[in-house]
Amino acid sequence: MHRITVIGGGFAGLTAAVTAAEAGAKVTVYEAHHTLGGRARTAEGPYRTNEGPHALYSAGPHWAWLRQRDLLGPLAPLPPLEAARLRFRHHGVLRRTPPLALLKLARRGARQAPVDGDFLSWATRQAGEEAARAAAHYSAVAVFHHDPGALSAAFVQERLRRATRVPPEAHYPRGGWASVIDRMAARAWNLGVRVETLSRVDTLPTDTPVVVATSLDSARRLLGDDSLTWTGGRTVLVDLALRTRRGDAFAVADLDAPGWIERFTAQDRTLAPAGEQLLQGQIPIPPHASRSAGTDRADDLLDLAFEGWRSRVTWRREAVANGRTGAVDLPGTSWRDRPAVDRGDGVYLAGDQVAAPGVLSEVSFNSALTAVSLALGRRSLDLRRA
Structure with missing residues (x-):
């Protein structure tokens, strides 16, 4: 059985964890905060805000992926x-x-x-x-x-x-993005994914492939790689x-x-x-x-x-x-010029500033699928159909 470590429990990290577990891998997720979600967290309390005006675009690949797994949940129509x-x-x-x-x-x-x-x-x-x-x-x-x-x-x-x-393509999960994250986390748990919150990783494990699903700044510090920058x-x-x-x-x-x-x-x-x-x-x-x-x-x-x-x-x-x-992307560059998903030595990046196509959260989703497919040595197409 494959073993995969995922660092970061946001949208990209949970996408990677669920995808890898569905493919038969044994997955451990490390999240530095006490709750999952990353930038997809929804504030608790009387005012349920997100960090930015989050929306799901229905023409994106993550829409079909979430819907197939009954992870979209109820939407709030305008x-x-x-x-x-x-x-x-x-x-x-x-x-x-x-x-x-x-x-x-x-x-x-x-x-x-x-x-x-x-x-x-x-x-x-x-x-x-x-x-x-x-x-x-x-x-x-x-x-x-x-x-x-x-x-x-x-x-x-x-x-x-x-x-x-x-x-309009933009759709809004009722209750904020945390509702989607909660369903993704439950899916991961049911698949046997081990989730460790309040667990900041300072040294990469060497015994499993690692998907680093953090901000690019955090990935640069963790990997000691100054090339991990993008506008x-x-x-x-x-x-x-x-x-x-x-x-x-x-x-x-x-x-x-x-x-x-x-x-x-x-x-x-x-x-x-x-x-x-x-x-x-x-x-x-x-x-x-x-x-x-x-x-x-x-x-x-x-x-x-x-x-x-x-x-x-x-x-x-x-x-x-x-x-x-x-x-x-500045003139003369496209998503292909951003930091590559495959960093070598069994380390892979996922997130919204890496080399994957899409708009907004679609970049995180696509990079997570690519990272897992590379880590398992399978084609992305197989994982998209999983």
């Missing part, structure tokens, strides 16, 4: 009336529809963007500079970078298409609860600068106490900007879309996610 309350800030004014030229850039029939060029230059040639900037800023909902226009055109185009698809974003996260008011926007996308605010209780009222609404804003900022640069912009968006919000606040929390929002 009522049609709420969906109609998506708003856009453009030229400082709140609008109901985005520029038509933006939609032209996002449609599936648009010309394939190049890897080597930046998105703003390519999109300007296709639809004009105004539409290009609006499209770049809108893509921040899936990019988490302060200047999406400077990134690889192919990288941004893929995320723009996925984020604007109709009907990421820096994003201010603003969580706040407001007393309920009819007519509030479901979400507001900033087309004048990268930024997004979403009312998560629009689809899942269990995330906040009765009579309150839970919102989260994600405002990307440059590497050396202060947190207030993001919170001030979030407040401006709130002023536009949530009338009287300042007098309705019942709770607020702010944080900066630095390099914790996934990889971004």
Whole structure:
């Protein structure tokens, strides 16, 4: 029987553990914190927040994998009336529809963007500079970078298409992402996976293949490998609860600068106490900007879309996610150029900043499948069907 060690009990680590155990391996998971989930944890208490506006994209490979194993659980659908309350800030004014030229850039029939060029230059040639900037800023909902226009055109185009698809790909597990993590953990336990929480690993075991499913920073320190770096974003996260008011926007996308605010209780009222609404804003900022640069912009968006919000606040929390929002690809690079999954000597990486395709959590999922397939000496296709 194969033995595999997984370091990290987040989404990537649990995906690796379940996949390996289903293939017959004996798996041990080490998690440094007292709970599993990593960035997919949902806060306990009256306000059920995630670290970032988590969503599952239904066209991704992890959607089918979770559904086949009955791990998706109940989803929180967005009522049609709420969906109609998506708003856009453009030229400082709140609008109901985005520029038509933006939609032209996002449609599936648009010309394939190049890897080597930046998105703003390519999109300007296709639809004009105004539409290009609006499209770049809108893509921040899936990019988490302060200047999406400077990134690889192919990288941004893929995320723009996925984020604007109709009907929407984004789906929300009822109760937050912790509900999915709990079901994955139960699946792992039923398969015989051994899970050790509060177990920080400082030295790699040498008697089993190891899947390192941590942040890239943690993996770099653990492996002593300075090459494990990749560009990421820096994003201010603003969580706040407001007393309920009819007519509030479901979400507001900033087309004048990268930024997004979403009312998560629009689809899942269990995330906040009765009579309150839970919102989260994600405002990307440059590497050396202060947190207030993001919170001030979030407040401006709130002023536009949530009338009287300042007098309705019942709770607020702010944080900066630095390099914790996934990889971004600069012009001339793609996911293939990121740190390889196979590190040699039976060590494999999994996570959202390594060499695997996909959008958002799909990168963690795909890298976990690849890591396990390599560790077991099997083809990824076999494991996807397992």
